[in-house]
Amino acid sequence: MFAPLQNDSFLRACLRQPTEHTPIWLMRQAGRYLPEYRATRDKAGSFMGLATNTDYATEVTLQPLERFPLDAAILFSDILTVPDAMGLGLSFQQGEGPKFAKVVREEAAVAALEVPDMDKLRYVFDAVTSIRRALNGRVPLIGFSGSPWTLACYMVEGGGSDDYRLVKSLMYSRPDLMHRILDVNARAVAAYLNTQIEAGAQAVMVFDSWGGVLADGAFQQFSLAYSRQVLAAVKTEHEGQRIPRILFTKGGGLWLDEIADAGADVVGLDWTVNLGQARARVGDRVALQGNLDPNVLFAPPDAVRAQARAVLDSFGAPLAGSGHVFNLGHGISQFTPPEHVAALVDEVHSHSRRLRGLP
Amino acid sequence: MFAPLQNDSFLRACLRQPTEHTPIWLMRQAGRYLPEYRATRDKAGSFMGLATNTDYATEVTLQPLERFPLDAAILFSDILTVPDAMGLGLSFQQGEGPKFAKVVREEAAVAALEVPDMDKLRYVFDAVTSIRRALNGRVPLIGFSGSPWTLACYMVEGGGSDDYRLVKSLMYSRPDLMHRILDVNARAVAAYLNTQIEAGAQAVMVFDSWGGVLADGAFQQFSLAYSRQVLAAVKTEHEGQRIPRILFTKGGGLWLDEIADAGADVVGLDWTVNLGQARARVGDRVALQGNLDPNVLFAPPDAVRAQARAVLDSFGAPLAGSGHVFNLGHGISQFTPPEHVAALVDEVHSHSRRLRGLP
Numbered sequence: 150m151f152a153p154l155q156n157d158s159f160l161r162a163c164l165r166q167p168t169e170h171t172p173i174w175l176m177r178q179a180g181r182y183l184p185e186y187r188a189t190r191d192k193a194g195s196f197m198g199l200a201t202n203t204d205y206a207t208e209v210t211l212q213p214l215e216r217f218p219l220d221a222a223i224l225f226s227d228i229l230t231v232p233d234a235m236g237l238g239l240s241f242q243q244g245e246g247p248k249f250a251k252v253v254r255e256e257a258a259v260a261a262l263e264v265p266d267m268d269k270l271r272y273v274f275d276a277v278t279s280i281r282r283a284l285n286g287r288v289p290l291i292g293f294s295g296s297p298w299t300l301a302c303y304m305v306e307g308g309g310s311d312d313y314r315l316v317k318s319l320m321y322s323r324p325d326l327m328h329r330i331l332d333v334n335a336r337a338v339a340a341y342l343n344t345q346i347e348a349g350a351q352a353v354m355v356f357d358s359w360g361g362v363l364a365d366g367a368f369q370q371f372s373l374a375y376s377r378q379v380l381a382a383v384k385t386e387h388e389g390q391r392i393p394r395i396l397f398t399k400g401g402g403l404w405l406d407e408i409a410d411a412g413a414d415v416v417g418l419d420w421t422v423n424l425g426q427a428r429a430r431v432g433d434r435v436a437l438q439g440n441l442d443p444n445v446l447f448a449p450p451d452a453v454r455a456q457a458r459a460v461l462d463s464f465g466a467p468l469a470g471s472g473h474v475f476n477l478g479h480g481i482s483q484f485t486p487p488e489h490v491a492a493l494v495d496e497v498h499s500h501s502r503r504l505r506g507l508p
Numbered sequence: 509m510f511a512p513l514q515n516d517s518f519l520r521a522c523l524r525q526p527t528e529h530t531p532i533w534l535m536r537q538a539g540r541y542l543p544e545y546r547a548t549r550d551k552a553g554s555f556m557g558l559a560t561n562t563d564y565a566t567e568v569t570l571q572p573l574e575r576f577p578l579d580a581a582i583l584f585s586d587i588l589t590v591p592d593a594m595g596l597g598l599s600f601q602q603g604e605g606p607k608f609a610k611v612v613r614e615e616a617a618v619a620a621l622e623v624p625d626m627d628k629l630r631y632v633f634d635a636v637t638s639i640r641r642a643l644n645g646r647v648p649l650i651g652f653s654g655s656p657w658t659l660a661c662y663m664v665e666g667g668g669s670d671d672y673r674l675v676k677s678l679m680y681s682r683p684d685l686m687h688r689i690l691d692v693n694a695r696a697v698a699a700y701l702n703t704q705i706e707a708g709a710q711a712v713m714v715f716d717s718w719g720g721v722l723a724d725g726a727f728q729q730f731s732l733a734y735s736r737q738v739l740a741a742v743k744t745e746h747e748g749q750r751i752p753r754i755l756f757t758k759g760g761g762l763w764l765d766e767i768a769d770a771g772a773d774v775v776g777l778d779w780t781v782n783l784g785q786a787r788a789r790v791g792d793r794v795a796l797q798g799n800l801d802p803n804v805l806f807a808p809p810d811a812v813r814a815q816a817r818a819v820l821d822s823f824g825a826p827l828a829g830s831g832h833v834f835n836l837g838h839g840i841s842q843f844t845p846p847e848h849v850a851a852l853v854d855e856v857h858s859h860s861r862r863l864r865g866l867p
Contacts, residue, residue, distance in 0.1 A: 312803070312841065313803065314803055314806065314841060314843065317801065317803035317804075317806070318803060318806035318807065321804050321807035321811055321815065322806065322807045322808060322811060361780065363779075363780070363801075364779035364799075364800075364801040364804075364837075365779065365781060365782040365783075366782075366818065367801070368780070400759070400780070402761075402762045403762060403780055420722075420723035420724065421720065421722070421723065421724055421727070421759070421762055422724060422762060423724040423725075423762075424724075440723075441723075442676065442726070444671070444672065444673055444677060445676075445680050445723075447673065447676070447677035447680065447681065448677065448681045452680055452681060456680065459725065463725075478723075482671065482673060484673065
């Protein structure tokens with residue numbers, strides 16, 4: 150059904166198999182820093198207009214690959230599609246981030262939550278299949294979802310938050326309600342990721358963007374336990390191919406040991422973590438993904454290259470059984486000069502070949 | 509000159525000496541969650557009107573002590589007084605946080621920076637002396653400053669920031685300019701804290717509120733090195749009394765070992781850190797301060813008490829050579845019900861006495 154894969158370095162690194170270079174992709178690589186993305190978005194009229202239209206979603210997903218020799222594509226979508234499909238009414242105000250028309254803060258709203266019919270997310274699965282076809286085997290396609298906890302943050306707060314006051318108030322006041330939200334989310338996220346895999350996603354990533362705002366103890370109970378539930382229910386194989394599963398907890402460095410045991414093949418790290426120490430801690434349990442500070446990309450290309458080398462050198466020699474996927478520690482900024490991204494991708498490829506003694 | 513101290517539990521815990529209970533104070537304990545604070549602020553007209561008036565600053569500093577049996581007072585002021593004294597023009601827009609009229613982003617602005625004449629900060633030192641007198645020996649008075657890095661964030665960004673794009677751009681593009689800003693800040697902060705000590709502060713705290721946004725490697729170079737420079741220059745004793753020095757790096761849990769060696773007597777921790785593990789890592793090098801999530805205070809009093817016990821139990825038995833100062837992991841929210849604070853303070857005192865086998 151799909152063309153054979155030409156560049157499998159990303160999948161191999163996820164599974165801790167040898168590669169000739171360290172593969173790189175960038176969170177939010179199809180995004181506003183690219184003028185061609187802004188042009189397509191203008192045609193689509195809005196962010197959700199872009200995400201829900203198969204042709205536009207395919208077009209923007211492939212745009213960064215035309216510019217840079219990235220080693221993976223990631224579905225163009227949003228982490229909040231699942232609560233939208235639950236009927237909460239997602240929208241994006243210009244310059245303000247996501248908003249939900251309905252919030253989930255009280256007993257009745259929590260009781261009414263259900264795993265949505267996956268047909269309501271058909272636009273996502275259609276985009277996955279369309280992108281996979283358009284990629285034509287160039288690089289693998291990554292599907293993704295927000296984590297149960299991260300989705301719950303938005304569902305309770307109704308949008309972004311500085312202090313997570315409402316969601317944490319609910320969590321500390323009515324842990325029973327919080328656990329019910331998280332269980333529904335976990336079942337929904339698992340179904341969502343499995344349907345993405347069936348539609349053509351060759352790896353999947355769980356974004357626990359807000360796990361790091363939790364207290365020690367609360368993180369394990371309210372975030373990690375439900376990411377683990379998701380990972381236990383997501384396919385590890387599809388049509389004879391291993392499907393690597395990535396778990397990224399922003400601000401989760403202190404809990405690396407526990408995160409590495411949650412069932413993912415790859416753990417994503419932000420820039421606060423020392424990659425060499427992280428590798429020593431996780432050993433052969435998981436591959437690591439990360440972890441350049443996206444703000445490095447505002448420095449001149451030579452400084453970008455030096456920082457890229459520092460990340461690669463910090464991970465250290467690419468030995469059998471280890472695995473490193475180069476990425477940022479957070480989504481790329483809309484203000485990033487694209488030519489700095491070109492320098493980054495080039496340096497990661499060339500320096501990581503040098504580390505392997507290859508020309 | 510000042511009345512003898514009646515409750516020295518905070519100072520003793522900072523110096524890892526035995527106490528009959530775990531002392532507690534709260535970051536931003538004199539703040540908007542108290543109606544009496546809001547009344548004084550209305551009289552003063554503005555936040556800076558409050559901070560720069562000796563009588564008002566004294567009044568609000570003592571307000572939380574009238575309500576709760578807290579074990580320390582903290583100077584009412586702002587972390588940004590030092591760059592204001594450098595001539596950058598600090599103001600507070602209603603609901604928007606601090607703003608500087610001038611920013612420091614280019615070579616000429618960096619070259620023009622100087623350690624300010626401490627006379628420009630006379631209002632702070634006058635407040636310290638006035639508060640110390642008004643306390644009349646009830647509890648010790650803590651002075652404080654922003655860390656060199658945290659001050660630099662505001663000086664470069666011109667105010668708060670979501671992504672620290674401008675300050676990190678400067679740091680990665682022109683590290684030489686960044687180091688010059690940080691060196692000036694470190695010398696200014698040291699002079700500022702020493703003058704607070706001479707004016708009557710019995711302990712001092714360095715708030716590295718934004719150290720945790722830095723990448724591993726950059727944190728050590730651009731934040732910790734300059735906090736260390738400050739701590740090396742700040743008095744450890746004044747008029748025969750030991751002056752404990754506290755270093756709090758929000759989001760710094762991954763670097764605890766290095767922070768514990770920076771020269772402070774006490775390391776402040778946020779709620780992401782497991783207090784028992786932290787204690788095992790630092791051993792007898794430093795006391796620890798923290799680390800309840802301030803959002804716990806939105807839960808009902810019984811849940812607040814349970815979470816307070818969990819923090820105390822996590823630190824574990826109060827043995828000789830260890831030291832714990834109970835605090836939040838961040839400033840108290842303006843939406844906090846004051847009666848929940850009363851429950852917290854009571855539980856910390858009573859449970860920590862129980863842990864010592866005292867009635």
